[in-house]
Amino acid sequence: MIEDPPLITMRRRFTRPSRAQVGALHGAMTGHLVDAMGGRGGLPWSIKPVIPEQAHFCGIALTSHPGPADNLATFAALDLAEPGDVIVAATDGYMGTAVIGDLLLGMMRNCGVVAFVTDGCVRDIPGIRGVGLPCHAAGVTPNSPVRNRPGTVGLPVTLGGVPIASGDILVGDLDGVVVVPFARIDAVIAALEGVRKAEVALEDKVKAGLKIPDFIHSLLAGPGVRDDT
Numbered sequence: 001m002i003e004d005p006p007l008i009t010m011r012r013r014f015t016r017p018s019r020a021q022v023g024a025l026h027g028a029m030t031g032h033l034v035d036a037m038g039g040r041g042g043l044p045w046s047i048k049p050v051i052p053e054q055a056h057f058c059g060i061a062l063t064s065h066p067g068p069a070d071n072l073a074t075f076a077a078l079d080l081a082e083p084g085d086v087i088v089a090a091t092d093g094y095m096g097t098a099v100i101g102d103l104l105l106g107m108m109r110n111c112g113v114v115a116f117v118t119d120g121c122v123r124d125i126p127g128i129r130g131v132g133l134p135c136h137a138a139g140v141t142p143n144s145p146v147r148n149r150p151g152t153v154g155l156p157v158t159l160g161g162v163p164i165a166s167g168d169i170l171v172g173d174l175d176g177v178v179v180v181p182f183a184r185i186d187a188v189i190a191a192l193e194g195v196r197k198a199e200v201a202l203e204d205k206v207k208a209g210l211k212i213p214d215f216i217h218s219l220l221a222g223p224g225v226r227d228d229t
Contacts, residue, residue, distance in 0.1 A: 011154030014166040026058040030178040036191035044160035046138045057115035057134040059086040061168040065152045068094030073151025083112025090157035091120030097143040102127025119159040
């Protein structure tokens with residue numbers, strides 16, 4: 001580059017979901033949300049809760065892109081954080097250093113942030129447990145980052161191939177993290193009820209002794225199956 005970029009580029013204003021929209025997804029299972037979005041929306045399998053008993057959350061994405069081996073932009077995100085936000089740190093999948101530890105996570109909690117999600121690593125597991133804030137990451141390492149490279153706050157990021165924009169709703173549980181894009185929130189809320197009803201109906205049948213579902217019986221009896229006898 002001919003000119004050095006600014007250390008931090010910040011998008012201070014973005015459209016946030018309403019409290020009612022967030023509330024409608026609070027407590028939803030990530031699997032149900034994925035089903036309501038046609039089978040996709042979850043972050044990669046590697047991004048999992050660091051403390052399993054602190055896995056569950058639902059909140060509004062506030063993105064940061066500190067990049068590899070740095071966390072300056074994630075610190076800068078504290079200035080924009082509002083109660084109910086989920087701070088996201090995109091590291092381009094870098095696993096050589098942690099992006100945060102328990103102290104930065106504690107600052108997030110003090111700002112009202114409800115969770116932290118990264119495609120990188122974290123450190124200070126005992127301290128993270130004590131902070132009590134849900135933290136989903138791709139790994140753990142004691143190596144520490146620096147705070148000196150250009151980054152962004154509030155701009156779109158990508159974690160493991162999944163795009164996240166500030167204002168999306170993120171939901172996490174033991175299975176991982178699901179991204180509900182802002183433009184699809186109302187549609188997902190509407191579809192979620194049908195998914196839950198179908199799940200309950202099939203669960204009741206399984207508890208009652210169901211061995212093979214009807215659609216498999218129909219498939220096996222149809223022209224798409226040939227017996228090799």
